[in-house]
Amino acid sequence: MNCERLKKTAKKGFFAQFSWAFFLFDMNKETKNIKKLIIDQSLELDCGKTIKDFPLAYETYGTLNKSKTNAILVFHALSGDQFVTNINPITKKKGWWTTAVGPGKAIDTDKFFVICVNVLGGCMGSIGPKEINPETNELFATTFPVITIKDMVKAQIYLLEHLGINKLLSVTGGSMGGMQVLQFASLYPDKTYSAIPIACSASHSAQNIALNELGRQAIMADPNWNKGNYFKTNLSPDKGLAVARMAAHITYLSDKGLQEKFGRKLQVKGNLKFSFDADFQIESYLRHQGSVFVDRFDANSYLYITRAMDYFDLTKQFNGNLANAFKKTKTKFCVISFSSDWLYPTKENKEIVIALNASGANVSFVEINSDKGHDSFLLDIPEFLKTLGEFINSNYKEFNNETRI
Amino acid sequence: MKQEFNVISQIIQNNKRVLDIGCGDGTLMQYLKSNQQNDVRGLEPQKNLVQKCIAKGLSVIEGDAEKELVQFPNKSFDYAVLSQTLQAFLTPEEVLKQLLRIGKQTIVSIPNFGYWKVRLHLLFKGTMPITKNLPNEWYNTPNLHMCTIQDFVNFCNKKNIKINRSLCLTNEKISEITNKNMFYKNMLSQLGIFLIQ
Numbered sequence: 352m353n354c355e356r357l358k359k360t361a362k363k364g365f366f367a368q369f370s371w372a373f374f375l376f377d378m379n380k381e382t383k384n385i386k387k388l389i390i391d392q393s394l395e396l397d398c399g400k401t402i403k404d405f406p407l408a409y410e411t412y413g414t415l416n417k418s419k420t421n422a423i424l425v426f427h428a429l430s431g432d433q434f435v436t437n438i439n440p441i442t443k444k445k446g447w448w449t450t451a452v453g454p455g456k457a458i459d460t461d462k463f464f465v466i467c468v469n470v471l472g473g474c475m476g477s478i479g480p481k482e483i484n485p486e487t488n489e490l491f492a493t494t495f496p497v498i499t500i501k502d503m504v505k506a507q508i509y510l511l512e513h514l515g516i517n518k519l520l521s522v523t524g525g526s527m528g529g530m531q532v533l534q535f536a537s538l539y540p541d542k543t544y545s546a547i548p549i550a551c552s553a554s555h556s557a558q559n560i561a562l563n564e565l566g567r568q569a570i571m572a573d574p575n576w577n578k579g580n581y582f583k584t585n586l587s588p589d590k591g592l593a594v595a596r597m598a599a600h601i602t603y604l605s606d607k608g609l610q611e612k613f614g615r616k617l618q619v620k621g622n623l624k625f626s627f628d629a630d631f632q633i634e635s636y637l638r639h640q641g642s643v644f645v646d647r648f649d650a651n652s653y654l655y656i657t658r659a660m661d662y663f664d665l666t667k668q669f670n671g672n673l674a675n676a677f678k679k680t681k682t683k684f685c686v687i688s689f690s691s692d693w694l695y696p697t698k699e700n701k702e703i704v705i706a707l708n709a710s711g712a713n714v715s716f717v718e719i720n721s722d723k724g725h726d727s728f729l730l731d732i733p734e735f736l737k738t739l740g741e742f743i744n745s746n747y748k749e750f751n752n753e754t755r756i
Numbered sequence: 757m758k759q760e761f762n763v764i765s766q767i768i769q770n771n772k773r774v775l776d777i778g779c780g781d782g783t784l785m786q787y788l789k790s791n792q793q794n795d796v797r798g799l800e801p802q803k804n805l806v807q808k809c810i811a812k813g814l815s816v817i818e819g820d821a822e823k824e825l826v827q828f829p830n831k832s833f834d835y836a837v838l839s840q841t842l843q844a845f846l847t848p849e850e851v852l853k854q855l856l857r858i859g860k861q862t863i864v865s866i867p868n869f870g871y872w873k874v875r876l877h878l879l880f881k882g883t884m885p886i887t888k889n890l891p892n893e894w895y896n897t898p899n900l901h902m903c904t905i906q907d908f909v910n911f912c913n914k915k916n917i918k919i920n921r922s923l924c925l926t927n928e929k930i931s932e933i934t935n936k937n938m939f940y941k942n943m944l945s946q947l948g949i950f951l952i953q
Contacts, residue, residue, distance in 0.1 A: 685810060704817060705827040713797070716817040717806045738807050745813030 408476025
C-alpha cells in the first residue's frame with residue numbers, strides 16, 4: 352500500500368471534527384489534540400460492513416532506530432487506551448502500563464520505539480460509537496458496526512505502514528491486548544519477530560462471555576442509556592457503566608488478594624451502620640473504581656469492545672484446530688500467565704502453548720506466581736517484568752543480527 | 757559445562773532440532789544453540805529455571821514432562837534429550853515411550869546404581885547409598901526408580917528399543933559399553949548415556 356495515500360490529520364481532522372462536535376455534543380473536545388491518522392482506505396469488517404476514511408488515534412514513545420528493528424506494538428485491553436506510559440494527557444493520570452513501559456523499564460523506551468493504538472470502537476480518538484458518522488453528521492452511538500478483535504488488528508496495520516515499519520521487534524499486550532497479539536501473529540506472521548501474549552485466551556470462555564454480558568446489561572438497564580442515544584439527552588448512563596466496571600473489577604482481582612487487602616475492614620472504625628451505605632472498605636473501593644471509570648470511558652464503547660472480546664475465537668477461525676493459526680510461523684512466542692488469574696487462567700494460556708507446540712512454533716511459557724489475579728500484568732511484579740524485559744532484550748539482539756545478515 | 761553434556765553434544769549432529777526435557781538453567785541448550793546451530797527447545801518444571809532460560813534467549817516451556825510431552829507431534833524433533841531425570845518420574849516407562857515418539861532418536865542418561873561405590877555402601881554400611889551423583893537421603897530423594905546400566909539395557913531389549921550407542925562416564929572419562937565389557941562397565945561407571953530409537 353502506498354503510504355502517501357494515508358493522510359495524517361493534524362489540522363484537517365481536528366477542524367472537521369471540531370465543527371461537528373461543537374454543535375452536536377462536546378464530549379469529543381478532549382480528544383482533539385491527540386495524535387491521529389486518518390486511514391484513507393476502506394476496511395471491510397467481519398460483520399460485512401465497510402468503514403473508510405476513519406481516524407486511528409495512537410501514541411508513540413522512544414525513537415525508531417535507523418534500521419527500524421526496535422519497534423514494539425503494544426495492544427491495550429478493554430479499558431485501556433493508547434497512553435501506555437507517562438502522564439495520560441486526557442485523564443492526567445499515569446499511563447496504564449507505566450510498570451512495564453518507560454525509560455529503564457522492562458520495555459525500555461530509551462532503547463525501543465513503543466507504539467500503541469486506540470482500538471476500533473474505543474473512546475480515545477479512534478473511530479468508535481463516540482465519534483461522528485460523516486454520513487449522518489451524528490454520533491455513531493449504536494449505529495456503529497459491531498467490530499471484532501480481527502478488525503482491530505487489521506486497522507493497526509495501516510499505522511505500521513504509515514510509520515514505515517515492515518517488521519516489528521515484538522507485539523505484546525495483556526488480556527484483550529493478548530488476544531490482539533494472537534490475532535496479529537496469526538494474520539501477519541512475517542510482520543513481527545516475536546510475540547508476547549499475556550494473561551489471555553485464544554477463545555473467550557463461557558464464564559468470560561457471561562461476565563461481559565453482566566456489564567452490558569448493567570449499562571443497558573440504566574434509563575439514561577436511552578438505547579445508546581444518551582448524547583441526545585445529555586444524560587449519560589453513569590450508574591450502569593459504574594456497576595459494569597465494579598463487577599468487572601472484582602474479576603481482575605483474586606479471592607486471596609481481596610482478603611489480604613480489605614478483609615472485613617470497615618470504612619469508619621467502630622460499629623456497622625445498619626444501612627446500605629458503604630460499611631466495608633471493599634464496597635467503597637469498588638464504588639470509587641466505578642465512579643472514576645465513568646469519567647474516562649464511554650458506555651457504548653464498553654458494549655462494543657466487550658462484544659469484540661466475546662466474539663474472539665481464534666480456534667474457530669481455523670476450523671477447530673488452533674495449531675493451524677500458527678502454521679509455519681517463524682515468530683518467537685513467549686506466553687505468560689499468572690497463578691491467581693481466574694479470568695484468563697493458566698489452563699487457557701497453556702492451550703495456546705500446546706497449539707504453538709503442535710504447529711512446531713518457537714515458544715516459551717512461564718506461569719508467574721502472584722496473588723493479585725488478572726490485574727497482575729499491570730502491576731509491579733518483579734518476576735514478570737524481568738521475564739518480559741529479558742525476553743525482549745534477547746530477541747532484540749537476535750533480530751538485529753538477522754537483519755544484518 | 758559438565759562432561760556429561762560434552763558427551764551428549766558430541767552425539768548430537770549440527771543443525772538438528774533438539775528437545776531438552778528437564779533443561780534446568782539451559783546450559784546444554786545454549787551450548788547446542790551457539791556452537792552447533794541446533795534449533796533447541798526445552799521443558800522445565802521449575803519456574804525460576806525457566807525464567808533463567810528465557811533471559812538467555814532460549815525457548816523453554818514451564819511444565820512437567822509426565823503431563824506435557826503428549827502435546828508434541830510425532831517425530832517433531834531429531835533428538836529428545838533426557839539427562840539424569842528418568843529415575844525421578846512416577847512412570848518412567850510412559851515418559852520414555854513419549855520421548856521415543858517425539859524424537860527421531862532419544863538420548864537418555866542415567867545415574868548408575870550398579871556403580872561399585874553404591875554397591876559397597878549398601879553392602880557394608882547397610883544404609884541407602886549417598887554418592888556424588890546421588891546426594892540425597894532416602895526420605896528426600898527425588899529418585900523413585902533407580903536402575904543400573906544393565907537394567908536399562910535389559911529394559912530396552914525387552915521393549916524392542918534399539919540402542920544405537922551406549923557410553924559410560926567414570927570420573928570424567930568416557931568409554932563405550934559393549935556386550936563384552938558390560939559386566940565391568942556396570943560396576944565401574946557412574947553414569948550411562950544411551951542413544952536409542
